[in-house]
Amino acid sequence: xxxxxxxxxYIATSLDGYIATEDDSLEWLFKIEGEGDNGYSEFYNTVDxxxxxxxxxxxxxxxxxxxFPYKNKKCYxxxxxxxxxxxxxxxxxxxxxxxxxxxxxxxxGNIWLVGGGVLLNSFIKERLVDEFxxxxxxxxxxxxxxxxxxxxxxxxxxxxxxxxxxxxxxxxYEVK
Numbered sequence: 001x002x003x004x005x006x007x008x009x010y011i012a013t014s015l016d017g018y019i020a021t022e023d024d025s026l027e028w029l030f031k032i033e034g035e036g037d038n039g040y041s042e043f044y045n046t047v048d049x050x051x052x053x054x055x056x057x058x059x060x061x062x063x064x065x066x067x068f069p070y071k072n073k074k075c076y077x078x079x080x081x082x083x084x085x086x087x088x089x090x091x092x093x094x095x096x097x098x099x100x101x102x103x104x105x106x107x108x109g110n111i112w113l114v115g116g117g118v119l120l121n122s123f124i125k126e127r128l129v130d131e132f133x134x135x136x137x138x139x140x141x142x143x144x145x146x147x148x149x150x151x152x153x154x155x156x157x158x159x160x161x162x163x164x165x166x167x168x169x170x171x172x173y174e175v176k
Contacts, residue, residue, distance in 0.1 A: 005104050006130035007051075007111045009120065010043050011147065012168075014137050018144035019116045024059055028139045035165040038135060047073065048109035051100070054079040056115030057089065073112075076103075078119055097126045121149040132157065132173045135165070 012029055013019050020026055050073050052060070057077045060069065068075075068088040075089040076099075082091040092099055100123070103111060113123060123129050134147070157173035164170075 005106070005108055005111055007100065007104060007113055007123070007128055008047070008131045008133060009113045009129050010133040011116060012135040012137055013147045014139045014141045014144075016140045016142065017147050018141045019147050021141060021144040024145070028141060029137055032137050032139060032167050034168050038165040038168050039163065039170055043133065046110045047112040049073060049103060049111045050075045050114055051111060052077045052089070052114045053117060053119035054082065055117065096122050097128065100128045116147050117145060117149070121151060124148075124155060125151060125153055127155070127175070130175055131160070133170060135168050135170045138167050
């Protein structure tokens with residue numbers, strides 16, 4: 001483990017760029033035939049810290065019926081209303097840049113940014129994401145929750161790797 005930690009967005013998206021339907025469903029994703037866990041375990045073993053937005057956290061708790069899937073990792077949830085911690089996560093109501101840079105300077109494994117939307121947008125805008133690992137599903141949703149919000153900045157990436165998991169394609173980029 002080192003203090004050269006990378007913040008990585010690891011996420012699946014439809015071919016037309018949506019991470020969920022408008023009602024937060026991921027059913028379209030589970031209809032596609034993958035290969036094993038599509039590289040998830042391999043990635044998961046590289047991280048020891050997870051950053052989550054409040055909406056994504058609430059979705060995880062609801063879908064997992066309270067069985068939090070990341071119990072063996074240090075998890076932070078960015079929330080404007082919730083404070084403190086519970087047995088699984090610590091709620092953070094701090095400046096995203098300051099908090100993230102503090103964590104990146106600490107010793108440890110990589111940091112996983114879970115979810116998209118508003119939190120992802122602020123991380124990209126502040127150039128906090130070091131790598132993007134995006135798995136593309138051969139599905140067109142047509143509308144829903146987009147992976148990337150419209151914004152007024154550019155971010156150049158360099159392709160680091162490309163893998164196929166049956167019907168899924170994983171693109172691995174690093175920020176230039």
